[in-house]
Amino acid sequence: MKFVEQVFRPVILGGDITAYSLVRSFYEQYKVKSLVVNMSHGGAVARSRLCDVLTYEKLENKDVLLAALEEVGRKYGDKKLIVFGCGDWYVRMLIENKASLSRYYVIPYIDEALMNRIVLKDKFYAICDELDIPHPRTFVYDCKEKTPLTYDFDYPIIAKTANSAMYHYSKFPGKKKVFKFNSKAELEQMLANLAGSSYDYKFLIQEYIPGEDSNMRVLTCYSDQNAKVRFAALGHVLLEEHTPSALGNPCCIFNEVNEEVVAQATRFLEHVGYTGYSNFDLKYDPRDGKFKFFEINIRLGRSNYYVTGSGFNTVKLIVEDLIFGREIPYHIADQENLFTFVPKSVIKKYVADDAARAKALELIKKGRWCNPLFCKDDRSLYHIFYSRMAFFNQNRKFKRFF
Missing domain, CATH: 3.30.1490 (Dna Ligase; domain 1)
Incomplete structure (x- = not known):
């Protein structure tokens, strides 16, 4: 394993699969070793060789979090630090404290006023009505x-x-x-x-919009510093998690292209002046043949590696835009790939849509699939064991909760 010194270093708040996906993406694109700030020694990032983990107890406390970020900023400030939150609360804290944190960090999120305008779902639907974007x-x-x-x-x-x-x-x-x-x-x-x-x-x-998990879609967009949409990746969800704490999180996705849906999201994002990554949840409504927008998330989602795994590394856009100030040519993710952190046995048993299930199994057969936790460069024995256990444990979870 070889790391390359860069002018920047990622700082990632959290330790779950979202955090590991970002750690892996940064390593694969730039061979850089991320700093992970977490409240425990466990989780997907534990003992990974791709990152250094800094542990702070009670990190869910605002004062503890801000003190930790200041300490990290002072200690590692010889490089441009770009910070990511792997949870809604972390992102909110970064946004609400931009003024004090910006001396240490590049913060790739929208400002507080816009956040409060669009993350409240009643206000989100009002904007959708204004722009003639379908929603339930x-x-x-x-x-x-x-x-x-x-x-x-x-x-x-x-x-x-x-x-x-x-x-x-x-x-x-x-x-x-x-x-x-x-x-x-x-x-x-x-x-x-x-x-x-x-x-x-x-x-x-x-x-209620009728249909199984396979009617769901997830759309990831990137808007540059000028609030212009430069990239979009649409994912066709095959399965969502069904455990009570993670209900609705996609766990099996393949890429597809839908220009109409991308145009609708672009209309929304450019209307409100959005910058950075956005993530939309949608569902296909068989009653009228339209995709209905459910909500917008103002950060990369838990399943963000479905974008990187298909050949379009998410972190490259952020670094090119915010670190190097380079223009990003408009492009759409158009390469088929299966993202999954559930095994083939779960796909066979629980994906209700015959065509979607067959396509997923075909992609596996062709070797065009990825699990964000399965990184060949991360040879930590602990991580290898953790990732395999998490993978096959999905059989038990689906049997219990589906």
Whole structure:
């Protein structure tokens, strides 16, 4: 294993598969050794040879996090440090504290005002309406005002938070990331439980878009410093995780191209003046043949290696744009590849769409697939063991929760 000295060094907050994907991407593109700042010694980055891990207890505390970042900035400030958050809260802290952190770090995220305008899902849907971008029909329930439930769509319905950051800290019986209800009584019981928690913003009640996991799509875009979209990669989701804590996270994706969907996302991003990476969740609606936009995430997602693994390294765009100031030619990810951190046995058993399942198995057969944790250059015995155990443990998880 060989590292190359660069004028920059990545600093990555977190230790999960998102963090490891970024660590791996930076190594594969630039042979640079990332710094990972984590709250424990475990996780996907543990004992990896691709990064140095700095551990700070109670990193979920704002003061601890900011003190850690200042310490790292002073110690490693001989290079341009570019910092990434592998969780919504980390990204929010970086954005809210840009003024003080920018003396140490390049922060590749939008400003606070725009973040607050688009990450709240009720506001996101309002912009979609303005730009004629399809999304599920939605009723907004105000938790403070106890809005009367007057929606007019049929059951089943979907209920989810409009403010993920606030919802993260709430505690109440039966809490889930996304709810699916078959009656008004079920919804009212959840809202009653929610009322006893710290969450007091809005909850979204939506029509259910029919279809299996394989109707989902994920779209990753990059907008340069001039707020122009320079890159897009659409992923066709075959399977999502079904464990309660990770429900809805894609775990099996292959690349495809859809110019209409990319044009819709571009219209949104350039309208609001977005910069950096964005990540959209969509679902194909068989009733009208349209893709419905669910939400925007203002960072690279947990499954971001589906982009790098298909031949379009995510971190290259950031470095070219923000470190070297080079112009990025517009391009779309158009090479087929399967991203998966579940084994073939799970794909065979749980992917409901026959055509999608057959295509995934064909890509595996052709060797055109990747698992973000399977890195041939990372010869840490601990990491090799961890990545294989995590991979095959998916059989047990799907058997229990699917």
